Amino acid sequence: MTAALPPLRVVSSSPAGRAGHVNGTRPVTITFNEPLPASVPFPRLSPSVPGTWRRSGNSAIFTPGASGIPGHTSVTVSMPKTGTVVRSAYRSTFSTARYSTLRLQQLLAQMGYLPLSWSPRLKGSVAPGSVAAQAAAAFSPPAGSFSWHGGYPGQLHGMWKAGSANLVDNGAIAAFENDHGLQPDGVAGPKVWKALLAAAAKGKRNSHGYSYAVASESTPESLTIWHDGREVLSSPANTGQAVAPTATGTFWVYEKLPYQIMQGTNPGGSRYSDPVQWVSYFNAGEAVHYFDRGSYGWPQSLGCVELPYSEAEESYHDLPYGSLVSVDP
Numbered sequence: 001m002t003a004a005l006p007p008l009r010v011v012s013s014s015p016a017g018r019a020g021h022v023n024g025t026r027p028v029t030i031t032f033n034e035p036l037p038a039s040v041p042f043p044r045l046s047p048s049v050p051g052t053w054r055r056s057g058n059s060a061i062f063t064p065g066a067s068g069i070p071g072h073t074s075v076t077v078s079m080p081k082t083g084t085v086v087r088s089a090y091r092s093t094f095s096t097a098r099y100s101t102l103r104l105q106q107l108l109a110q111m112g113y114l115p116l117s118w119s120p121r122l123k124g125s126v127a128p129g130s131v132a133a134q135a136a137a138a139f140s141p142p143a144g145s146f147s148w149h150g151g152y153p154g155q156l157h158g159m160w161k162a163g164s165a166n167l168v169d170n171g172a173i174a175a176f177e178n179d180h181g182l183q184p185d186g187v188a189g190p191k192v193w194k195a196l197l198a199a200a201a202k203g204k205r206n207s208h209g210y211s212y213a214v215a216s217e218s219t220p221e222s223l224t225i226w227h228d229g230r231e232v233l234s235s236p237a238n239t240g241q242a243v244a245p246t247a248t249g250t251f252w253v254y255e256k257l258p259y260q261i262m263q264g265t266n267p268g269g270s271r272y273s274d275p276v277q278w279v280s281y282f283n284a285g286e287a288v289h290y291f292d293r294g295s296y297g298w299p300q301s302l303g304c305v306e307l308p309y310s311e312a313e314e315s316y317h318d319l320p321y322g323s324l325v326s327v328d329p
Helices: 101-110 131-139 167-179 190-202 309-318
Strands: 010-014 028-032 044-046 051-056 059-064 074-079 090-095 116-120 144-148 211-216 222-227 230-236 249-252 255-265 271-283 286-290 305-307 324-328
Touching (some): 028 074, 101 144, 167 190, 222 309, 230 309, 255 286, 271 324
Antiparallel strands (some): 211 222
C-alpha cells in the first residue's frame, strides 16, 4: 500500500509577502512541502501577467514575459483550496518597484526627445532589439553619462537634473505620447512605459527634433525659438496687457490648431470671438498664435503671445507638442 502524501502547503515564496521594490523581470517562486502534482493547477497572479509557469522539485516557478511585470504594480499570488490535496488556500502580495526616472531620461535622450545625449559606460550593456533587456534596465539602469547639445540658452540647463523628475522631462514625455498615439499629459504612466520600452527595442527616434522658446516681456517684447540647438526664429511679440497678463514661468505645448475661433470675455465684460491662426497652446488658454495688430513688441493681448502672420506660421512648425515655452518677466 502506498502511503498517502501529507496535505500540500506553501512553505515559502519569493518575492516574500509584503515585499516592495521588487524587480518585475525576475521569476516568482512558490515552494511547497511536497512537489506540486501535475493534476493541481499552478498558483494564480492578479493582475494577470504574460509569462509561463513550470514545476521544479518542490517549487512552482513563474517566469514573466519579455516586458516583465510593470513597475509600481501590486501583485497578489494565490493558491486556491483543492480538495484534500491543498486543504487551505494561500494568498500573498508583493509590489514591484517604480521604473527608474534615470532610465526614463536615458531613453528619452537616446530617442532625441531631450536636448541631451546619453552614452552607456559599457557598450552593449542593454541588448539592442530586446524588450526584455529594456524592461530589466527600466528597473536597474546601466551606468553612463549625459551631455548637453550646444546652442540652447543656459536657463534650459537649469531646469533639468539627472535622476530627478523635472519639467524638461514632462515636455519630452508629452512629445513622445503625441508621437505614439497617446493623450499628451507629460506623465510617464504604464501606457507610456509600455510604448517607450517597445520603441527603444525597435530603435525608434523622435522625428520632430527638440525645440525651446522664450517669450520676453522686456520692451520690445519678443519670442525666440531654438530648434535642434540653433536659433530659428526671433520675432517681435505681444504678451498680455496689465489687466490680463501672460503667466510667467515655463510650460509645455499641449495642443496645436492651425485655425480657431478664439472666444472669451474682454476686461470690460464684453464678449469676443476672433479668428486666429497657427495656434500652439502652452498654458491653460494661453497660446502662441497669429493675431492681426498694427504693431508688435508691447503688451496688447489678453494673455496670449501674439505674432505677425509669417512668424506665427513658422513658430507653429517649430514648436511641436511638448516644446517648452518660457515666459520671462
